[in-house]
Amino acid sequence: MNGQRVLVTGGCGFIGANLVPNLLAAGARVVILDNLTRGFRDHVDTAQVELIEGDIRDPEAVQRAMQGVDTVIHLAAYGSVMESVTDPNANFDINARGTLTVLEGARDAGVERFVFASTGGAIMGDTPPPVNENSVPRPLSPYGASKLCGEAYCHAFAGSYGLNTVMLRFGNVYGPWSAHKKGAVTVFIKALLTGEPIRIYGDGSASRDLLHVEDLCDGILRAAASDLPAPTTLHLASGAETSVAGLANLLKKIAGRPDHPVEYLDGRAGEVSRNFADASAAERLLGFRAARDFEAGMRHTWDWFLARRETVLATQTSDS
Ligand SMILES: NC(=O)c1ccc[n+]([C@@H]2O[C@H](COP(=O)([O-])OP(=O)(O)OC[C@H]3O[C@@H](n4cnc5c(N)ncnc54)[C@H](O)[C@@H]3O)[C@@H](O)[C@H]2O)c1
Incomplete structure (x- = not known):
């Protein structure tokens, strides 16, 4: 990426805040387009x-951001x-429309990699896990549907x-x-910091594929710098299945509060029950591996939240 000009849309959000320093370290010149509705200027x-x-x-803002x-x-x-369940149109x-606008801007600017x-x-x-690139997408939420639509436009x-x-x-x-x-990770850590019970929707058996953001950033950089043919779709995932209840137990242990209360509430429509992915195609094609130890990654995350306790508890949650 050395000397490349890289546009990161949404670069002031969670993943952007972690990705941008990695891009700078790889020698990229970074421009961010963000409306700061869900991100923060001080993330970069x-x-x-x-x-x-x-x-x-x-389109005008996109065109300006695409220059060079x-x-x-x-x-x-x-x-x-x-x-997205509450407001599918927004x-x-x-x-969908935003992604189409960014794609048109990239096409018109002659961008080399998107x-x-x-x-x-x-x-x-x-779709029964583990899913891979050949599994049939079956989104349950408008959010999943809009991302599938974005993929379709990329194709x-x-x-x-x-x-x-x-x-x-x-x-x-x-x-x-x-x-x-x-x-779940943010909400559970905040509950541990405030003393509120950890609230789990459903019986706790729902599972997630939890990937540390540094592993993700490594995969994004590999894909950005690769000569993969277009279009290519790849899963960047840990390949491990973690139940929501198991995650709560691990965070209680890391926080030194094994007896912290957990409340079980009704499951929510639109949420996936079991989910984990096979990332072997990304490993084969990009050399990607979720290398970070899971418990060490969670401990690193807990330490980050703990060190910023006051700010973190004052931060409004507006996103999943
Ligand atoms: N965090 C995850 O676990 C996860 C999992 C799968 C996919 N993703 C995808 O990764 C991407 C980044 O996720 P994140 O967790 O960093 O989210 P985030 O909400 O922290 O960041 C999104 C950023 O986009 C900006 N943004 C939103 N709408 C915009 C608009 N109309 N114009 C310009 N900027 C706008 C926000 O201000 C924010 O800075 C998203 O596309 C998300 O769907 C995230």
Whole structure:
């Protein structure tokens, strides 16, 4: 990536905050397009990156952000499963129309590589795990459907315009800079910090494929720098199945509170029950491996939250 100009849409969010320093370390020049609705200016070092505050649905803002860009990493999205169930139109507008607008901008600017942030869980719904690139997507939520739609446009832009697209289906990502998220790891850690009970929807047997954000960033960089043919779809996942109850127990242990209370509530419509993915294609084609030890990764995440306890507890959650 040395010397390349890389546009990261949504670069002020959780994954962007972790990815951008990795891109800078690889010698890339980074420009971010973010409307800061779900991300934060202080997630990035604005002395080192060019931050354009704008919306991915605005063709003029997209055109401005694309100038001189070699690679696009399209992270900006409406990422919440639960909010997508409440408001499927708003979700569609950002994830489908927004992605189409970014793809058109990339095509018009002659971008060399386009990386799309997709999802392995929501897109697959209740397809029996482990899922891989040959499994049939069966989204249960509007969020999953909008990401599948984004993938479809990435395919079509490779087929119709020769845009060099790669679609990466992320597992459930955890790690630093996720205080604003609503996923289980963030919510459980916050409960442990406040003393509130850990609330689990369903009986705790639902499972997730938990991937440390540094492993994910390594996979994204490998895909961005690769010569994979377009279009290519790959799962970036840990390949391990962790139950939600098992996750709660691990975090209670790490926090030194094995007796912390857990409350079980009714399951929520739109949420996937079992989910984990086989990432062997990404290993074969990119040399990707989820290398970080799971417990060490969770401990690292807990330590990050603990060190910022006051700020973290003041951060509104607006996303999953
Ligand atoms: N976090 C996960 O576990 C996970 C799993 C699978 C896929 N993904 C995908 O990875 C990507 C990044 O996720 P994240 O966890 O960092 O989310 P995030 O919500 O923390 O970050 C998204 C960023 O996009 C920005 N954004 C949202 N709408 C925008 C718009 N219309 N125009 C410009 N910017 C906009 C937000 O302000 C935010 O900074 C998303 O596409 C998400 O769907 C995430």
